[in-house]
Amino acid sequence: MARAACANIIPALSFLPLKSSPSSSIFTNSSRLVGVIGISRRFSSSSSKISMSLKAGIVGLPNVGKSTLFNAVVENGKAQAANFPFCTIEPNVGAVAVPDPRLNVLSDLSKSQKAVPTSIEFVDIAGLVKGASQGEGLGNKFLSHIREVDSIVQVVRCFEDNDIVHVNGKVDPKADIDVINLELVFSDMDQIEKRLDKLKKGKARDSQSKAKEEAEKSGLEKIQSALLDGKPARSVSLTDYEKEAIRHLCLLTMKPIIYVANVAENDLAVPEDNPHVKEVMGLAATLQSGLVTVSAQVESELSELALEERTEYLTSLGVSESGLGNLVRATYDLLGLRTYFTSGEKETKAWTIRAGMTAPQAAGVIHSDFERGFIRAETVAYNDFVTAGSLATAREKGLLRSEGKEYIVQEGDVMLFRFNV
Numbered sequence: 001m002a003r004a005a006c007a008n009i010i011p012a013l014s015f016l017p018l019k020s021s022p023s024s025s026i027f028t029n030s031s032r033l034v035g036v037i038g039i040s041r042r043f044s045s046s047s048s049k050i051s052m053s054l055k056a057g058i059v060g061l062p063n064v065g066k067s068t069l070f071n072a073v074v075e076n077g078k079a080q081a082a083n084f085p086f087c088t089i090e091p092n093v094g095a096v097a098v099p100d101p102r103l104n105v106l107s108d109l110s111k112s113q114k115a116v117p118t119s120i121e122f123v124d125i126a127g128l129v130k131g132a133s134q135g136e137g138l139g140n141k142f143l144s145h146i147r148e149v150d151s152i153v154q155v156v157r158c159f160e161d162n163d164i165v166h167v168n169g170k171v172d173p174k175a176d177i178d179v180i181n182l183e184l185v186f187s188d189m190d191q192i193e194k195r196l197d198k199l200k201k202g203k204a205r206d207s208q209s210k211a212k213e214e215a216e217k218s219g220l221e222k223i224q225s226a227l228l229d230g231k232p233a234r235s236v237s238l239t240d241y242e243k244e245a246i247r248h249l250c251l252l253t254m255k256p257i258i259y260v261a262n263v264a265e266n267d268l269a270v271p272e273d274n275p276h277v278k279e280v281m282g283l284a285a286t287l288q289s290g291l292v293t294v295s296a297q298v299e300s301e302l303s304e305l306a307l308e309e310r311t312e313y314l315t316s317l318g319v320s321e322s323g324l325g326n327l328v329r330a331t332y333d334l335l336g337l338r339t340y341f342t343s344g345e346k347e348t349k350a351w352t353i354r355a356g357m358t359a360p361q362a363a364g365v366i367h368s369d370f371e372r373g374f375i376r377a378e379t380v381a382y383n384d385f386v387t388a389g390s391l392a393t394a395r396e397k398g399l400l401r402s403e404g405k406e407y408i409v410q411e412g413d414v415m416l417f418r419f420n421v
């Protein structure tokens, strides 16, 4: 159980570029050098690329608006959302495009036929109640769904509406947040206790495994004492070795959290005027977590409207844009993700990597062949590309750098990979 899949490498939205596509336009091909080319067909296996589609789990008490938010954020989202607790049982999963204004700028400059944003996945999870770690509500099953996601988006009810049942009888964000956090803490404590018991038996034979076990033990003991103080695992400072050793446990309180204050439509214009929102803001700051204010109800209504009607509706509420873009962007940042671009006539595309990835690893996100056969990456910073106006001019002006295998890809790099397959 402890070793259950807390997959952060998830087969999703995988694409395979056709190596011999005649429409290759971004890169010049010489006889043995094949450039990165257009993304042409869907591919169902994750084995040929490093998948960077990471999952954010939507978590909260029952009936607070999780599925409503999920349906609004995920295009064609079809999670059942209704006014009764435990409406959702099995998790709903959907991919969401990450809005990035740079994508269209690059696409226009390169006169691309299309612009393809990068994506992350949202998972709508069942409501959690007090005692879940002891099996209340949907209990441990629910917690295992949280274990599988990479970050937590916690929806907190901040709207008053006597018609919508609150499982604890009243709107009280602090109490709601405490319930969720405590259940996550209890679940982690339980898991750590079991794991430490196992580690006591010390099965490691060689010195390397012994050192690993020791690191795991010391990491878990540090976390255990923090949990006893009601503090999350992510607040504990661990050595890199300890972090690595405990990773397989997928501790719930290790996952980064963003709070979503779900408000009524008339609070959207000045959310701080709502004392519940103010309270969540304070808590999020203390817990060093992010906060986004959204009205799930409004967003779900907006998603049903035609574009021009949306603007009208938003204006009537005193706001200029939907809050979903902010939420998706904040979630992406929370996951510690970075974006680089490929840009040519066929398409401009945003790709997701983790901070610190090298050029060959970044190439591997497109296809493993590109990583295996990596030779070099011609790279230009986003701002330099925009100043130059095109890749060719960037090259003429000496703004295009030729980077090797050690290069750490920077946020916003526009890249052109040379590889040999």
Ligand SMILES: Nc1ncnc2c1ncn2[C@@H]1O[C@H](COP(=O)(O)OP(=O)(O)OP(=O)(O)O)[C@@H](O)[C@H]1O
Binding pocket: 060, 061, 062, 063, 064, 065, 066, 067, 068, 069, 080, 081, 082, 083, 084, 085, 086, 087, 088, 089, 125, 126, 127, 128, 159, 161, 164, 262, 263, 264, 265, 294, 295, 296, 297, 298
């Ligand atoms: N901002 C809001 N203002 C008013 N009503 C809202 C708001 N957000 C959600 N609701 C309403 O709250 C009810 C519960 O929503 P939803 O089914 O999305 O909750 P849930 O958290 O997914 O519940 P469960 O845990 O049972 O699956 C729905 O009737 C929905 O329309």
Ligand SMILES: [Mg+2]
Binding pocket: 066, 067, 068, 080, 081, 087, 088, 124, 125, 126, 127
């Ligand atoms: Mg639901």
